[in-house]
Amino acid sequence: MDWLYLAVMTLVGVVFVLGGFFLSRLLAPDHPENVKNSAYECGEVPYGSAWVRFNVGYYIFALLFLVFEVEVLFLFPWAVVLREIGPLALVEGVIFLLILVFGLVFAWRKGYLVWH
């Protein structure tokens, strides 16, 4: 039943946005022209396509994020039961955390954490 609530919330959110768009289409003027519709480059005539190559550094950080986020995700069930299980869970959790820290130290030593 809670999933249905979530679905209704999503639906209402979508309707809210589309309703806004619709209302704007009803109320707002619409006079497209060439200069108005060109991409904004601070008054200059746009030069070339905007789909340019960008810094590879973003890709490295995305990869690093993926590794850590997945590992953090595994920590959630551990965090919930830690107090019930006690020291044994602590040892296991710390081993897992050390692997996480090892990954961080590895990336650090290799210089991946420096923005180029």
Place this chain on the structure above:
Amino acid sequence: MNNFIYKTDSMVEWLTNWLQQHLHNPLLVEIVKMLVGAGVLAGFVSVLAMVLIYIERKVAAHMQQRLGPMRVGPHGIFQTVADSIKLLTKECITPQDVDRFVFNLAPLVCFVAAFVSLSFIPFAPRIQAVNFNVGILFILGISSLGVFGILAAGWASNNKWSLLGAMRAGAQIISYELSAVLALLAILIFAGTLDFKEIVESQRNGWWIWRAHGIGIVAFLIYTIASTAECNRTPFDIVEGESELTAGFHTEYSAIKFAMFFLAEFINVFLVCAISATVFFGGWMPFHIGDMTALNGIFDLVPPFVWFFGKVFALVFVVMWFRWTFPRLRVDQLMRFEWKYLMPLALINLGVGAVLAAYGGFFFNKF
């Protein structure tokens, strides 16, 4: 009726009973309840955004010894209403050569991600649209979907500023996400649950920020910094640094589509402050100290939703305060700060918290 202010749970009971008397189909009752909840929340976010924008402008103004908006209504309180009408009636320009479908989809994704996340927040006892037993995991997941909207906006706009702004935003949001999650985890160890309702209940004898032996304070500071960065707010606003990127990922957006991004941003500010208030400051739970019944009784006189909104708006004020206090970080400083300082600190904090929790070391041990 007066009692309803304190007992929002009985208000929900009353509504359910009333609906059951008039609609005999139980499924219909549920559906009406859902629509009421969703409708109230939709109205709430519209008003919330207006109020937050007004507060933002007034806080900014007074920190710079200006008056801020003063013309529309007494002390300019209708300024944002006028602005919303203006945004609604402005021409919505779709530049040529954009990827039209993705261009229109992006504000929708941003807004819906923020809006749905808000439905997990417990505003008062039983005033919570969606209650999952893994609520906090869900809210982190859904609110992170917003970054897709930002990347889509930047990519679809066919504008160099937009693309650069979106890439910066993506890198920044995902990086600071890690610290935020690790900081929350440190408290979840103590609370022992992912359910928002139970997290609030677990703070009946004191809020986690100080019950957790210093871990709480460190985690709160880390979360505040990381969540400010996740909302792309100053000092972490290189995403839309005006002097270099005009407006970042929403450069090409105008009128209602821009308004949706703006709305999503302010909902996100409210959202991270609400999560922070719920996890660290006990949500709607009044200020309680262990066994001091007399003192606790006095604080109980204040209705729960006043506690909740008081805490959230105090935190929102701090985030706005940041904006006029700290200069903007450079992109390499931003990355270094997260990966070399904030995240190791969050990991250490989590480790120490785990040791303390496993041996049952925290204040006011009784539940």
